[in-house]
Amino acid sequence: MTINKDTKILIVGLGLIGGSYAWALSSQGYEVGGMARRNEVIDYALDRGWIAHGRTDMDPYYIGQFDLIVFALYPQSLLEWLEKNQQYIKKGALLTDVTGVKRCIVYDVQKMLRSDLEFIGAHPMAGRESSGIENADKDIFKNANYIVTPTDANSPQAIDACMQLGKILGFRNISTLTPEKHDEMIGFLSQLTHCIAVCLMTCRDSESFVDYTGDSFRDLTRIAKINDRMWSELFLLNKDELVQQMDLFERQFQTLKQYIIDDNTAGMREMMRCSTEQRKRFEVRKDD
Amino acid sequence: MTINKDTKILIVGLGLIGGSYAWALSSQGYEVGGMARRNEVIDYALDRGWIAHGRTDMDPYYIGQFDLIVFALYPQSLLEWLEKNQQYIKKGALLTDVTGVKRCIVYDVQKMLRSDLEFIGAHPMAGRESSGIENADKDIFKNANYIVTPTDANSPQAIDACMQLGKILGFRNISTLTPEKHDEMIGFLSQLTHCIAVCLMTCRDSESFVDYTGDSFRDLTRIAKINDRMWSELFLLNKDELVQQMDLFERQFQTLKQYIIDDNTAGMREMMRCSTEQRKRFEVRKDD
Numbered sequence: 001m002t003i004n005k006d007t008k009i010l011i012v013g014l015g016l017i018g019g020s021y022a023w024a025l026s027s028q029g030y031e032v033g034g035m036a037r038r039n040e041v042i043d044y045a046l047d048r049g050w051i052a053h054g055r056t057d058m059d060p061y062y063i064g065q066f067d068l069i070v071f072a073l074y075p076q077s078l079l080e081w082l083e084k085n086q087q088y089i090k091k092g093a094l095l096t097d098v099t100g101v102k103r104c105i106v107y108d109v110q111k112m113l114r115s116d117l118e119f120i121g122a123h124p125m126a127g128r129e130s131s132g133i134e135n136a137d138k139d140i141f142k143n144a145n146y147i148v149t150p151t152d153a154n155s156p157q158a159i160d161a162c163m164q165l166g167k168i169l170g171f172r173n174i175s176t177l178t179p180e181k182h183d184e185m186i187g188f189l190s191q192l193t194h195c196i197a198v199c200l201m202t203c204r205d206s207e208s209f210v211d212y213t214g215d216s217f218r219d220l221t222r223i224a225k226i227n228d229r230m231w232s233e234l235f236l237l238n239k240d241e242l243v244q245q246m247d248l249f250e251r252q253f254q255t256l257k258q259y260i261i262d263d264n265t266a267g268m269r270e271m272m273r274c275s276t277e278q279r280k281r282f283e284v285r286k287d288d
Numbered sequence: 289m290t291i292n293k294d295t296k297i298l299i300v301g302l303g304l305i306g307g308s309y310a311w312a313l314s315s316q317g318y319e320v321g322g323m324a325r326r327n328e329v330i331d332y333a334l335d336r337g338w339i340a341h342g343r344t345d346m347d348p349y350y351i352g353q354f355d356l357i358v359f360a361l362y363p364q365s366l367l368e369w370l371e372k373n374q375q376y377i378k379k380g381a382l383l384t385d386v387t388g389v390k391r392c393i394v395y396d397v398q399k400m401l402r403s404d405l406e407f408i409g410a411h412p413m414a415g416r417e418s419s420g421i422e423n424a425d426k427d428i429f430k431n432a433n434y435i436v437t438p439t440d441a442n443s444p445q446a447i448d449a450c451m452q453l454g455k456i457l458g459f460r461n462i463s464t465l466t467p468e469k470h471d472e473m474i475g476f477l478s479q480l481t482h483c484i485a486v487c488l489m490t491c492r493d494s495e496s497f498v499d500y501t502g503d504s505f506r507d508l509t510r511i512a513k514i515n516d517r518m519w520s521e522l523f524l525l526n527k528d529e530l531v532q533q534m535d536l537f538e539r540q541f542q543t544l545k546q547y548i549i550d551d552n553t554a555g556m557r558e559m560m561r562c563s564t565e566q567r568k569r570f571e572v573r574k575d576d
Contacts, residue, residue, distance in 0.1 A: 125502045145501070175499060175500070177500075186500075188492065189497055189500060189505045190505070193488070193504040193505050193507075194504065195545075196541070197504075197508070198559060198560055199537060199540040199541045199543075199544055199559075200484065201563040201567055202563045203537045203539070204476065204533075204536055206476070206477075206566065210569050210570060211433065211461060212435065212463070212474075212477060213477055214415075214433065214477065214478060216477070216478055216481040216485075217478070219510055220481045220507070220511075222507055223507070225564045225567040225571075226560045228556070231556075232556040233553075239548055239549070243545060243548060245492075246541070246548075248492055249491045251491070252487040252491035253483070253487045253491075253538060253541075256483055257483075260534075263524055263527075268516070269516040269517065271487075272486055272515075272519060274489075275513070275514060276512070276513045276514055278489050280513070281494075281495065281498050282498060283513075
């Protein structure tokens with residue numbers, strides 16, 4: 001399929017990401033429907049024109065209208081939703097998601113799905129420290145990465161359509177990764193960093209230090225303001241990779257600590273030079 | 289003493305911080321002299337009017353003119369400079385510094401100093417990822433903290449003058465701490481955060497991940513670009529405190545890892561809620 005202005009799009013789950021998807025798509029003239037558990041959320045999106053219509057109940061006729069369905073739900077809710085409601089989905093529809101872990105979702109969904117439907121995983125690497133539709137913003141995708149995670153079960157057409165969706169949403173960089181490589185990468189770049197921020201923020205009572213904070217501490221703890229329900233679920237769904245990345249970091253941290261204990265200036269300086277060198281790569285890309 | 293337009297100020301060491309001090313002070317009409325090891329650095333500062341005059345050699349007559357001397361040197365260089373040259377300093381002059389560790393500097397300097405001179409420690413909590421006078425900027429102090437670290441050897445007049453210097457330089461927040469409390473605080477807020485950033489940046493080859501980086505990883509590794517000579521020296525000069533802060537962080541990190549291994553959702557969520565709560569304090573202050 002190719003996404004065009006006749007493509008009817010349903011966003012299931014209108015939180016921070018679902019709301020931002022609805023806003024971005026409707027602002028470009030796409031017909032967007034929304035499903036959410038609470039009436040206030042549907043009203044919020046309707047009032048702003050982010051959705052053309054919406055439902056809080058599982059209306060078979062409503063669900064059956066859409067050509068493209070985006071699931072912006074917590075991982076477990078996505079599986080439950082499909083089990084109950086995939087019977088109502090329009091024949092031949094394309095399904096995708098926004099979940100931050102992939103192995104545990106993609107294969108299970110593809111296995112359980114009706115044979116005329118196709119599911120292709122995607123991860124919009126955008127977010128904010130505050131959740132909920134009231135923090136939605138169609139512009140959060142502008143400088144962000146969008147990763148499509150196809151498997152052998154996916155058609156080239158579905159992969160193309162999913163990448164096209166990323167373009168429409170305005171992502172700066174669109175790429176594909178296997179679910180396995182995605183989960184390794186996200187375990188390191190995203191989940192490990194959140195673990196570090198949470199531990200730094202909670203390892204001591206820093207109240208008396210508030211007046212002396214510099215940018216370093218603020219930068220390293222920005223993401224310590226965290227959605228505990230979502231992230232604890234994501235951590236467990238990627239447990240093997242995350243624990244491995246935590247082990248890697250911990251070993252390096254212990255090495256540096258030992259350098260300090262041993263007055264090993266050469267060891268410290270070598271690690272810092274390597275760090276400075278590696279960090280440069282990330283600067284160049286940021287300024288693209 | 290009170291700093292006024294007749295106060296002749298010498299900055300010893302014209303790197304990032306020394307250069308920024310010279311610029312900030314001269315732009316407000318103070319007569320600033322500079323000392324550096326290289327002629328090009330003196331010329332750079334003279335060309336821009338940041339200093340009125342400068343020297344690369346130890347000219348006794350030159351050193352003897354100044355009422356206020358600010359040492360913007362590496363910790364060990366500061367002690368060596370004073371051992372050789374304190375004999376030339378003007379009678380009754382006030383000395384201060386910009387060093388990021390305090391216990392190991394302040395007491396040693398105060399002990400070795402001529403009885404008519406007074407040294408009072410100060411830590412301007414401002415910086416950049418790039419060092420050297422060419423990165424100096426008189427505005428880096430505007431949103432930053434300035435901490436004066438008096439001891440029993442200091443007079444109220446010197447403490448006042450040092451805090452006045454912080455005001456003239458434009459710091460947002462000026463306060464006092466004992467050298468001991470300062471070093472504990474800085475071990476946690478600044479040194480530990482730099483250790484974490486360096487270890488995160490170096491614990492694996494992240495080259496293949498460059499295209500997938502989100503803001504989290506960029507934020508947590510901004511300070512991984514680090515002056516290895518300066519920071520390795522600072523780490524060792526605060527070794528006891530830093531290692532203690534590293535231990536605290538490491539224990540918390542291991543606790544979180546165990547929660548993940550054990551599928552302990554309640555434990556994770558409790559730590560994340562605490563983290564979210566604690567982080568709020570730092571936001572309010574930032575927006576002051």
